[in-house]
Amino acid sequence: MAIILDGKTTAASLNDATKIQADKLTAQGIQPGIAVILVGEDPASQIYTRNKHRKAEKLGMKSVLIELPETVSQDEVINEVEKLNQDQSIHAILVQSPLPDHIDATTVTNSILPSKDVDGFNPTNLGKLYGRQPGNYPVACTPKGIMTLLKQYDITLAGKNVVVIGRSVLVGRPVAALMINQNATVTLAGRFTQNLKALAKTADILVVATGTPALISGQDIKPGATVIDVGINRGADGKLTGDVDFETASQVAGAITPVPGGVGPMTIATLMQQTVELTQWSLNNGK
Amino acid sequence: MAIILDGKTTAASLNDATKIQADKLTAQGIQPGIAVILVGEDPASQIYTRNKHRKAEKLGMKSVLIELPETVSQDEVINEVEKLNQDQSIHAILVQSPLPDHIDATTVTNSILPSKDVDGFNPTNLGKLYGRQPGNYPVACTPKGIMTLLKQYDITLAGKNVVVIGRSVLVGRPVAALMINQNATVTLAGRFTQNLKALAKTADILVVATGTPALISGQDIKPGATVIDVGINRGADGKLTGDVDFETASQVAGAITPVPGGVGPMTIATLMQQTVELTQWSLNNGK
Structure with missing residues (x-):
C-alpha cells in the first residue's frame, strides 16, 4: 500500500507558516492584500472564490472580492484589473476562470501586472519559469503546491x-x-500521445491532470512510482474522484495523492503563500 | 541511407522569400531594420555578427552593427538597447552571446522590447510560446528554423x-x-537523464543540442527516425562536426540534418525572416 501524500495536513501546516508571515508584514504596516475577480454566477466558481476570500481573511490578509455580472464587457473587466494594478494595498490579483465566452481570458490575464499575477499565468512569469531565470516571480499555484507536497515527503526530482499527462497552462x-x-x-503527454498507458508506466513520478475520471489505474503505474492526481471530477453519485483509480493505483504506487485531500488543498494554501511572497517581493523591489 | 535534410538549399529558398518581403516593405517606405550588438573581440562572435550584418544588407534590409569594447559596463549595453528600442527604423535587436562575465545576459536580454526581440529570448515571448498563446511573437531562431526545415520535408509532429537532448533557453x-x-x-532530457541512449532510441524525432561531439551514434537511433543535429563542434583537425555521428546515424535514420549544412544555415535565414516579420507585425499594431 502506497504512502498517502496528505495534502490536507501539509496545506494546514503551510497555512500556519503563511499566517505568521502575514502577521509579521501587517505588524510592519504592510498587510498583504489579495483581490479576486469573479464574473457571472457559476455556482462552482462562486464557491471557489468565496473559499479563497474567506481563507485570506482567516490568515490575516486584506481580501477583496469583486463580483461582476455575466454581462460585463471585457474592457470593464480589464478596467477593474487596471485599478487593482494601481492599488498599493493589493499585492495579488486573480481572475476566476472560466470567463464568459465574450471575454478573452488571455487578454484579461495578460493585463494583470506581472508582479501581482498570483496565478502565474502572465506570459512574462511563465517565460521566466520556462527559461529558468533567477530571481523571484509567481508560479501557477497548483504546480507550485505539488512541488511543496513532494518536498514535504522528501521526494526528489x-x-x-517524470511523465505529465495534460498540457494545460494552469x-x-x-x-x-x-x-x-x-x-x-x-x-x-496529452490526448495526441500514442500508447499513453505504456508511457505512464515508465514514470518514476506520474502527474495526471486531464479531467478524465480513472484514466490511469494500477496496471498503468510502475511499481513504487509517485502518483500525483490533479483531477477533480464529480461522479453521478456526487462523490469527488480523481483522474487516477485510487483503489488499484494505491496498491502499486510507492506514494500517491488522494482525491479529495491531495493536490486540492495545496492549491489554495499555495495561493495564500504566494500572496504573502508577492507582498515581500514588492518590498524588496522598493515599491 | 537517410534522406538528407538540406538546410543550405532550404535556407536559400527562405532567403529568397524574405528578400521579396523586405523589398515590398521598403517600397512601402518601411525598410526592415536589424541591429546587432557585439561586446568584445571574440573571433567566433565577430564572424557570426558580421555574417548576420552582411546577410541582412544583402537581403535589402537596414543593418546596424554596434561593436562595444570588452570593458563596457552592463548599464552602457542596456543604454544601447534602450536607444534601439526607441529607434523607429530598427525592428529587430539582438545581442550576440556570450557576453563578458561582468555583464548579466538575462538582464540585458530582458531589456530588449519584446516586439523587437528577434532572438525570442525575452521571457514574455518565451512565455507566450510555452503558454501556446495566439497572435504574433518572435520565437528563438534555431528552433523556428528547425520547424521550417521539417515542414519543407513534410515531416509532421x-x-x-520527440526526444530533445539539451535544455537550453536558446x-x-x-x-x-x-x-x-x-x-x-x-x-x-539533459545531462541528468538516466539511460539517455535508450531514451534517444524511443524517439520518432530526435533533436540533439548539447555541444558534445558524437554523443549519439547509429545504435542509439530508432530505425527510420528523423534526427536533428544542432551541435556545431570544431575538431582538432578544424573540421566541423555535430553532436551526432553522421556516418553511423545516417545508416539508421530515416532523415537527418548534416553538419555543416543542416540546422546552421536555417538559423541565420530564420533570423532574417523574423526581422521582416517583426517589421510586418509592427505595422499591424499600428506602430
Whole structure:
C-alpha cells in the first residue's frame, strides 16, 4: 500500500507558516492584500472564490472580492484589473476562470501586472519559469503546491523520469517546467500521445491532470512510482474522484495523492503563500 | 541511407522569400531594420555578427552593427538597447552571446522590447510560446528554423514521440515548446537523464543540442527516425562536426540534418525572416 501524500495536513501546516508571515508584514504596516475577480454566477466558481476570500481573511490578509455580472464587457473587466494594478494595498490579483465566452481570458490575464499575477499565468512569469531565470516571480499555484507536497515527503526530482499527462497552462506546462528546472527528465503527454498507458508506466513520478475520471489505474503505474492526481471530477453519485483509480493505483504506487485531500488543498494554501511572497517581493523591489 | 535534410538549399529558398518581403516593405517606405550588438573581440562572435550584418544588407534590409569594447559596463549595453528600442527604423535587436562575465545576459536580454526581440529570448515571448498563446511573437531562431526545415520535408509532429537532448533557453526549451504545441509527445532530457541512449532510441524525432561531439551514434537511433543535429563542434583537425555521428546515424535514420549544412544555415535565414516579420507585425499594431 502506497504512502498517502496528505495534502490536507501539509496545506494546514503551510497555512500556519503563511499566517505568521502575514502577521509579521501587517505588524510592519504592510498587510498583504489579495483581490479576486469573479464574473457571472457559476455556482462552482462562486464557491471557489468565496473559499479563497474567506481563507485570506482567516490568515490575516486584506481580501477583496469583486463580483461582476455575466454581462460585463471585457474592457470593464480589464478596467477593474487596471485599478487593482494601481492599488498599493493589493499585492495579488486573480481572475476566476472560466470567463464568459465574450471575454478573452488571455487578454484579461495578460493585463494583470506581472508582479501581482498570483496565478502565474502572465506570459512574462511563465517565460521566466520556462527559461529558468533567477530571481523571484509567481508560479501557477497548483504546480507550485505539488512541488511543496513532494518536498514535504522528501521526494526528489533530479534524474527521475517524470511523465505529465495534460498540457494545460494552469497545470501541465508549469509543473513540467518546475520539474525540468529540478533536473528531472520530463515527458509532456496529452490526448495526441500514442500508447499513453505504456508511457505512464515508465514514470518514476506520474502527474495526471486531464479531467478524465480513472484514466490511469494500477496496471498503468510502475511499481513504487509517485502518483500525483490533479483531477477533480464529480461522479453521478456526487462523490469527488480523481483522474487516477485510487483503489488499484494505491496498491502499486510507492506514494500517491488522494482525491479529495491531495493536490486540492495545496492549491489554495499555495495561493495564500504566494500572496504573502508577492507582498515581500514588492518590498524588496522598493515599491 | 537517410534522406538528407538540406538546410543550405532550404535556407536559400527562405532567403529568397524574405528578400521579396523586405523589398515590398521598403517600397512601402518601411525598410526592415536589424541591429546587432557585439561586446568584445571574440573571433567566433565577430564572424557570426558580421555574417548576420552582411546577410541582412544583402537581403535589402537596414543593418546596424554596434561593436562595444570588452570593458563596457552592463548599464552602457542596456543604454544601447534602450536607444534601439526607441529607434523607429530598427525592428529587430539582438545581442550576440556570450557576453563578458561582468555583464548579466538575462538582464540585458530582458531589456530588449519584446516586439523587437528577434532572438525570442525575452521571457514574455518565451512565455507566450510555452503558454501556446495566439497572435504574433518572435520565437528563438534555431528552433523556428528547425520547424521550417521539417515542414519543407513534410515531416509532421502530431502524435510523434520527440526526444530533445539539451535544455537550453536558446534551443532545447523552445524547440520542445514548438513541438508540444504541434501535438507531439515531447521528452526534454539533459545531462541528468538516466539511460539517455535508450531514451534517444524511443524517439520518432530526435533533436540533439548539447555541444558534445558524437554523443549519439547509429545504435542509439530508432530505425527510420528523423534526427536533428544542432551541435556545431570544431575538431582538432578544424573540421566541423555535430553532436551526432553522421556516418553511423545516417545508416539508421530515416532523415537527418548534416553538419555543416543542416540546422546552421536555417538559423541565420530564420533570423532574417523574423526581422521582416517583426517589421510586418509592427505595422499591424499600428506602430
